[in-house]
Amino acid sequence: MPTTTTESIYTNLITALEDRGLRKTAARAAVTSRIETTGKAFTAEQLCIDLPQVGRATVYRTIRHLVDAGALCKLQILDGAPMYSIARVEHHHHKICSRCGAVGEFQHSTVERVMRSLEKEIDGDIIGHRMEIFITCSQCIADSRTGESSVG
Amino acid sequence: MPTTTTESIYTNLITALEDRGLRKTAARAAVTSRIETTGKAFTAEQLCIDLPQVGRATVYRTIRHLVDAGALCKLQILDGAPMYSIARVEHHHHKICSRCGAVGEFQHSTVERVMRSLEKEIDGDIIGHRMEIFITCSQCIADSRTGESSVG
DNA sequence: ATGCTAATTGATATCAAGTATCAATACTGA
DNA sequence: TCAGTATTGATACTTGATATCAATTAGCAT
Known part of the structure; x- marks a missing residue:
């Protein structure tokens, strides 16, 4: 769930995953870390390109988990792939x-x-x-x- | 352009196409007619199924023209294909x-x-x-x- | 009406985004 | 340590949509 804390984005995202009973793994750490450093809205495909060491399926799965957890917003900006942005407030x-x-x-x-x-x-x-x-x-x-x- | 007139939806859609310098063809008539009789929002894929006699490419192209003309609204209802609804007012x-x-x-x-x-x-x-x-x-x-x- | 020409069509191939499969691997708890 | 479960990621597949291009057709001029 989105919170407005002084924690890093990375920590919030990882916590969102752990709160759903998901393990903290290297792949998920890489994805969330990248989301933090990117800072702005991104597409799933962009994350895949940025993280060649992480499998496509895993990138998509992790994003889905984060959206389900409410930590990311899925944005349909007509035409093209949806973008994801970090949910900072409720x-x-x-x-x-x-x-x-x-x-x-x-x-x-x-x-x-x-x-x-x-x-x-x-x-x-x-x-x-x-x-x-x-x-x-x-x-x-x-x-x-x-x-x-x-x-x- | 969307107008609130007493004309039929079909006529409005055809006019929208003609206003863009597009010809009135049997395929376009079939697509617009189907949109009228359907009455509610639809997906491109649904139109293709409903109109097996019209090629997929043509269905997609006609929808695109109608959206460009402002006669249809493209709606991204998160997940799945976009839906199109008739634009009745500005x-x-x-x-x-x-x-x-x-x-x-x-x-x-x-x-x-x-x-x-x-x-x-x-x-x-x-x-x-x-x-x-x-x-x-x-x-x-x-x-x-x-x-x-x-x-x- | 006839023919010309550009617009249109639609079968097909292709692309793009995303999911399903599943064997291999990595955790975790006893 | 070991068993059992979660996770991974290569790959194949699905879905939605566009590009290609030869064949067809609408609309115009005559």
């Missing part, structure tokens, strides 16, 4: 730079309030919601002014 | 029954207002957003009470 939404792909989190109480008011209008029971905002991040705005690119 | 969000998969649209002015207020907090320029709410629709609630299922 409930949040994502802001995605459509230029460089950077993914950030945000929380906004009004969104939650909107959900409650929608409850009256919607025909059925609301069981969850998801929201993404697409942005051009300040870095990309700056880069476009100087003609650079920081994608990657 | 800007809207989706409500998805996680029991039966029915997809509906809704508009809510507060969501748009939230976006404007977020604009100040977010580091960068907001260029769009997406919101989905997951529900159990009233039909499924009713069915679960009588032990039935209306999936399909």
Whole structure:
């Protein structure tokens, strides 16, 4: 489960796995460590490339465990493979730079309030919601002014 | 482009294609007609099965044209193939029954207002957003009470 | 109506993402 | 140590979707 602690991302991810009764192994350590050092959102395929010493199946399995544990968010950014970002806080939404792909989190109480008011209008029971905002991040705005690119 | 007219869905879809300079062909008529009669959200694969006389490539291509034209919405409902729903109004969000998969649209002015207020907090320029709410629709609630299922 | 030409089609091959299989290996607890 | 279970990873497979390209067709000009 996502927590906001002073622990390292690595420790949180490993703990998330152990809490599910999974062993701490070299492969899982490599995957979680890489997720920490990458820092930003990533695709499963990217992790496989970054960790040639870990089998594809294991990379995918570990990601799945982490998503199931709530330690990673799976993000479908239309077209292409889903991206995964570290879940830092319990409930949040994502802001995605459509230029460089950077993914950030945000929380906004009004969104939650909107959900409650929608409850009256919607025909059925609301069981969850998801929201993404697409942005051009300040870095990309700056880069476009100087003609650079920081994608990657 | 999505419009709220008294025209049939079929006519709107065909018009959307023609507006892009695409020809009206038997294959495209079959695809759009099927989308109309299906009525609800569908997957590309489902359309292929429903229309064995139309080639897979053509089904996928026609869907892509319709999405590009804004006549269909592509919905990533985590895991599995994307679903497509008919875009009836300009800007809207989706409500998805996680029991039966029915997809509906809704508009809510507060969501748009939230976006404007977020604009100040977010580091960068907001260029769009997406919101989905997951529900159990009233039909499924009713069915679960009588032990039935209306999936399909 | 006829023919021209570019758009379209669809069988097929291919690609890409992800999962299933399963023998080999690594832990863990007694 | 040993038995038993969890884990790994090479490989094959599945699924969703796109690329190729020869054959066909729509729409236009005449």
